[in-house]
Amino acid sequence: MRIAAISDVHGNLPALEAVLADIRARGCDALVNLGDVASGPLWPAETVDLLMTVPALTIRGNHERQLLADPERMRESDRVAREALSSGHLAWIAGLPAQARFAGAALLVHGSPRSDIDYLLERVEPDGPRPATAAEVAPALDGHDAGLVLCGHTHVPRALRLADGRLCVNPGSVGLPAFRGTEPYPHVMQSGTPAARYAMLQRDSGTWDVELIAVEYDHAAAVQRARSRGFDVWAEALRDGRLPPEPR
Template sequence: MAIAVISDIHGNLGALEAVLADARARGASRVVNLGDILSGPLDAVGTAERLMALGLETIRGNHERQLLDLAREAMNLSDAATDAVLEPRHRDWLAALPVEMWLEPDLYACHGSPRSDLEMLLETVEPQGCRAATGAEVTERLGGIDAALVLCGHSHKQRAVRLEDGRLVVNPGSVGLPAYAEDHPWPHVIESGTSEARYALVERGADGEPDAWQVQLCAVAYDWAAAARRAAEGGREDWARALATGYA
């Protein structure tokens, strides 16, 4: 049974629809959403409506927490734009989402890391920039999570890492935003280098390896030029550039 893993949609409904269609075509029978769902200048309400109707297994990310907990004047531009258009029923949906989930006895999902929705699990940010985390760093961040497969998002960086003990950690990348610049905890950029929407397919191994999870990292074309135009019309040239090029 193939499971489609999506994350970091950021209100990009066109990218979401393309990913869902691609996952269906590849035989996915289940879709898991790892959070950071709505925030951005694109289509937060349309994305919320679509996902609420689908009823996917979904956890919240840091942007959901920020939308629920912060006053608008304390929010960043993406959250503030989203906060201005959400209705109470959208907020109720976000508030009901868990922060982590055991999807199977050996399959665990979080947004950032098990200990923080702001911590990247597979990347490390240093004063010099962002680099791939070492196996020791990933193991330490996982703490007591002893799952054969761990799903995480947040960084927007599509990556799969198999640890020395055999555990597989998968970040499906971002459905809706292929690049961004950030200053927490130090200035850094994440860039995929192309405009495709990204997700992952995971499934158990073939006969003889019933507990061995395998992953396929997927990239899907969609009308990113239209998304970039919408971002530019909303005054977000940074988003427009990232959506059109995959670079921050």
């Protein structure tokens, strides 16, 4: 069985188109989408239009939850997306599950099984984020027996095999390679490249393996789109896949 996993598209239509084309070229049995599909200043409506036509098991991320909240309390990136989305788009988003199991074989979450804003495969220290250890990840999966756990949210591609053989994978972000976070300490999550990211999972003889894939696309168009709409930090992240720390 081959599963392609995408996450954190954030309305980046050309990045999504490039990733879907690469997936078609490589071939797979199924596609799963781990959420945060539309939030941001890029092409939120066009992105949802495309995803509504793609056969995939899609779950919601924290930004889907936030898009359905009170518009007066939204952050700017959610507000600009919400204003672009139709009632049909919002109804589709509202129908997405928060978590899912795929064919009994994989657990799909956005952040972690505990919360859509948890970092499953990273820990944030005062001096910045670091990869989590297997011993740190395992307690978050108590009560879940899936041999494959797919998560997103951090935008950083990573794979970790636990002591019991379970494989945890974050495919990285299709559409936004870097962002600034605030909890528990101010930090930057970044892939270090403007490429769109996804993962291809394959199970042979009961064991899952992963390939973390980078796809080049016309990121200059996304940079220009963000900048033209006044989102200069997004433009910087899309251009370089990196962000400097927030000035103190």
